[in-house]
Amino acid sequence: MIPAIFDYQRAESKDHAISLISEHGDDAKVLAGGHSLIPLMKYRLAAPAVVIDVGRVEELSYVREEGDFLAIGALTRHREIETNELVLTNSGLLAAATKQVGDPQVRHRGTIGGALAHGDPASDIPSAALALRASFIVQSSSGEREITSDDFFTGFLETALEPDELLTEIRVPKMPDATWSFQKFNRRAQDWAIVGASVLVSENQCGVGLVNMDSRPVRATALEQATINGASAEEASELASEGLEPPSDLNASAEYRSHLARVLTKRGLEESGK
Amino acid sequence: MTINGTEVSSDVEPRTLLVHFIREQASLKGTNIGCDSSSCGACTIHLNGESVKSCTVLAAQADGQEVTTIEGLADGETLHPMQEAFRECHALQCGYCTPGMVMAAISLLDEVPNPTELEVREGLEGNLCRCTGYHNIVKAVLQASGSQS
Numbered sequence: 302m303i304p305a306i307f308d309y310q311r312a313e314s315k316d317h318a319i320s321l322i323s324e325h326g327d328d329a330k331v332l333a334g335g336h337s338l339i340p341l342m343k344y345r346l347a348a349p350a351v352v353i354d355v356g357r358v359e360e361l362s363y364v365r366e367e368g369d370f371l372a373i374g375a376l377t378r379h380r381e382i383e384t385n386e387l388v389l390t391n392s393g394l395l396a397a398a399t400k401q402v403g404d405p406q407v408r409h410r411g412t413i414g415g416a417l418a419h420g421d422p423a424s425d426i427p428s429a430a431l432a433l434r435a436s437f438i439v440q441s442s443s444g445e446r447e448i449t450s451d452d453f454f455t456g457f458l459e460t461a462l463e464p465d466e467l468l469t470e471i472r473v474p475k476m477p478d479a480t481w482s483f484q485k486f487n488r489r490a491q492d493w494a495i496v497g498a499s500v501l502v503s504e505n506q507c508g509v510g511l512v513n514m515d516s517r518p519v520r521a522t523a524l525e526q527a528t529i530n531g532a533s534a535e536e537a538s539e540l541a542s543e544g545l546e547p548p549s550d551l552n553a554s555a556e557y558r559s560h561l562a563r564v565l566t567k568r569g570l571e572e573s574g575k
Numbered sequence: 576m577t578i579n580g581t582e583v584s585s586d587v588e589p590r591t592l593l594v595h596f597i598r599e600q601a602s603l604k605g606t607n608i609g610c611d612s613s614s615c616g617a618c619t620i621h622l623n624g625e626s627v628k629s630c631t632v633l634a635a636q637a638d639g640q641e642v643t644t645i646e647g648l649a650d651g652e653t654l655h656p657m658q659e660a661f662r663e664c665h666a667l668q669c670g671y672c673t674p675g676m677v678m679a680a681i682s683l684l685d686e687v688p689n690p691t692e693l694e695v696r697e698g699l700e701g702n703l704c705r706c707t708g709y710h711n712i713v714k715a716v717l718q719a720s721g722s723q724s
Contacts, residue, residue, distance in 0.1 A: 302611050309589030309635050332636075339631050340612060342590075352589065356636055380625075404701025405686075406616065406679065409625040410632065490700040491614070 304342035311354045315440075318355045319467050323442040325351045326464040332356065333376055333415035336407050337424075361414070361469060364388060373471045375414025380405070382413055392473050394481035394501050398429035401483060404491045414468045417453070420460040420517065422548075423493045425485065427454060427518030428510030430471065432481075432499035438470040439463075447472075454517040479503035482572035484565040485512070488552070495552045496561035498541075500569030502528070509569070514547045514562055521545075524566055534575045538567035576637045578603065579647030589635050594618045596634035597644055605645040605674050609703070616702030619675035620644050626682030628701070645674035648681075657681050657719045664715035668706035676702045680716045689720055 310325075312318035322329060330349035332338055333356060341347040355361065361376035364385045371391055373382065382388050383400040402408055402416065402425050416426040417437065429435075430450045437448045439462055453461050462468060485497040497512030498521075507528040509521040523543035527536060547558035576583060578601050585600040597606050597620065606629060609617030613631040620629045621643040648655035654662065657677050667673045676699065683690065683698035690698060695716045696709070704712060 303592065303595075304590040307589055309633070311635070311638075332633075335633065335636065336613065336631055339633065343612070343631075352633075354633075354636060403613075404616070405683065405698055406619055406626045406628045406701045407613065409622075409682075410627050490697075 302343040304339070305345060305348040307342075307349055308351045309354065310351060312358055315358055315360055315467075315469065318353060318358055319440055319442055321353045322467055323465045325353065329353050329464075331418070331467065333412040333418075334378060334410040335415075336403065336411040337415055337419040337421065355467070366391075366475070367472075369475055371473045371475055373413060373473060375418075375468045375470060376412050377414075379403075379408035379411045379413065379416075383408065391475040391477050392433060394433060394479075394483060394499055395426075395429045395473060397481070397483040398425045398499055401425050401485050401494075401497075413471055417471065418460060418462060418468045420454055420456075420458050422454075422457065422515060422517050422519075423513045424518070425483075425494060425497055425499075425512055428497055428499040428512045429483065430473075431510030431518055431520045432501040432508035433473050433476070434508060435471055435473045437468055438472065439466040440469050441466045445469075451520070454519075457516040459517070476501070476503055479506075480573040482569040484569045484572075486561050486565060496547075496558050496565060498562065498565040498569050500566060500573050502570070502573040502575055505529070509541075509566055511541070511545070511562060511566075514542060514558060515545045516548065519545055521562070521566060528570065528575060534567050534570035537570060537575070538563045541566040576634075576640050576642055578642045579644060587634050589633065591634040592630055593620070593622075593632040593634050593637050593642075594629035596637075597629060597642065600634075603644050603646050607671055607674060609671065609675075614703070615672070615675075616679055616699075617672050617675040619678040619702065621678060621682060624682075624685070626679045626701075643678075645677060648677070655681070657684075657716070660715040660719035661712070664711045664718060666707065666711040666715035672702060672704045672706075676704065676712060680712075680719070683716070684720050690716070692717065 329351040363374040499510040501508040523540040541562035542559040607617040609615035
């Protein structure tokens with residue numbers, strides 16, 4: 302399988318990347334690690350006229366402490382995040398979810414920004430970003446703005462990114478004392494989750510992000526509220542799929558996905574000490 | 576790009592995949608194409624020292640970078656210790672997955688020098704073998720790491 306013909310442009314810096322995106326807009330797709338985009342192009346589900354390769358923009362690969370959050374460059378590869386001491390200490394959930402992405406070869410190439418900007422409801426990392434209340438810094442030639450994780454995922458493979466915007470940084474609140482659990486149900490090693498759950502519990506907060514439980518990455522808001530109000534893991538998990546519309550496909554019916562969401566969030570809450 | 580220490584240069588279409596560049600432009604046929612969808616790991620090579628699936632990398636992304644394939648491991652007639660361990664442990668049957676499996680295993684030991692059996696099994700989750708049942712492959716990787724007495 303070979304992608305359709307496209308024009309390849311390599312960005313040499315962040316500013317160069319932004320100017321290329323601004324120039325080509327809707328005709329272009331940004332290539333980071335390529336482990337979401339290249340398969341889509343090989344299947345001919347995506348056929349951008351221009352591919353802008355940001356893979357060598359080293360200035361977008363970093364993990365830094367900035368006050369009460371971690372600033373993670375969008376081009377930071379999964380392997381770096383799952384082994385980074387700052388992430389392991391302050392955001393164990395993100396490291397755990399990242400470690401469940403694909404396999405080692407995929408994690409050597411794939412990037413956090415690429416996985417988030419792809420906006421795939423079946424991806425593990427958006428669920429952790431939602432549970433952690435991460436936010437995203439995006440830049441264009443006219444400036445920069447911050448988008449909350451709740452506002453970022455707008456539909457199936459769709460995000461709030463405008464055609465001329467580049468996701469540059471992910472901000473993750475530091476929560477070294479929170480308890481958390483990442484749950485993933487799949488049939489074989491390396492498969493996508495049929496359903497997954499990122500669960501985070503701290504003193505006054507509960508965050509639960511779900512994988513494959515709607516057409517976009519979503520939070521289980523009813524469950525979160527019940528937990529904050531003192532419900533047990535069993536009671537709260539009953540609300541796991543409230544208001545959500547899980548897909549039915551070859552792997553699972555919507556009803557089975559709702560069942561899995563209840564089971565996985567209950568396990569996750571229990572593992573998080575609830 | 577540099578493949579196994581040798582400069583290989585060729586003008587190719589942007590859509591050329593790295594695995595095709597290795598097999599066609601560099602004429603190195605040891606890297607196999609299996610699923611062609613980044614699942615099976617048969618096309619695993621090292622890009623700047625790390626295992627990657629070359630069916631899901633554009634040749635253009637590897638422009639100017641260091642690539643190592645299965646052909647780049649042995650020193651003349653002397654096999655790489657991982658190749659030797661695969662031979663001694665009979666860690667292959669049909670051999671189709673073997674180049675990718677060896678490349679993934681070397682990258683795994685670079686990151687986890689003394690893995691447990693579980694770490695080997697998890698570390699090779701991106702490589703499928705449809706013959707061996709994995710038992711002797713795991714044994715070979717443990718032997719190469721020195722973790723097995």
